[in-house]
Amino acid sequence: MDELSLQSPPRLLKVLVVYFLLTQCYRDTASSPVISLLGIDRNRGAVILNCDSNSWYPEPEVVWLDGEGNLLSAGPTETVRGPDDLYTVSSRVTVEKRHSNNFTCRVQQKDINQTRETHIYVPDDSFTVQLSPDWILIIGTPVCIIVLIIVITLIIYIKWKQRMKRRDDWM
Secondary structure, eight states: OHHHHHHHHHHHHHHHHHHHIIIIITTTTOOOOEEEEEEEETTTTEEEEEEEEEEESSOOEEEEEETTSOBOOOOOOEEEEOTTSOEEEEEEEEEEOOSSOEEEEEEEEGGGTEEEEEEEEOOGGGGOOOOOHHHHHHHHHHHHHHHHHHHHHHHHHHHHHHHHHHHHHHO
């Protein structure tokens, strides 16, 4: 029993040192998130944002917030564990115009109470809905047909009036 108790403290110390190294030494290596504009969905009036952050340990989670601090629904977080055992995370979110158009990507590791976040402002004109060629066809074709019917009807009416006038003049 004495022999076991003598070996336990070094083993416990080793476990504590490994835990410390993994959680504390890598603590300041995590990068601040970088937000980039991936694209604009002009048909929906939405913007696609991407958030990347690397050098995390343990594996973090990514959340998106609007300007009021409300959680946004994002796609699944892509996580890659590198050969150095550090994690790189990437997350995308599609956002529509909001009151402030401010958005935040927050990367957090709750076990070690570490958080990094980056904010972005998206200008109003990025959310402008533009008509696609499909909508131009859908709207333009009926309008052209209606205008054509009106023009043909007017031509027929004018010709009919002219015939009636000639007929009255002849009699």
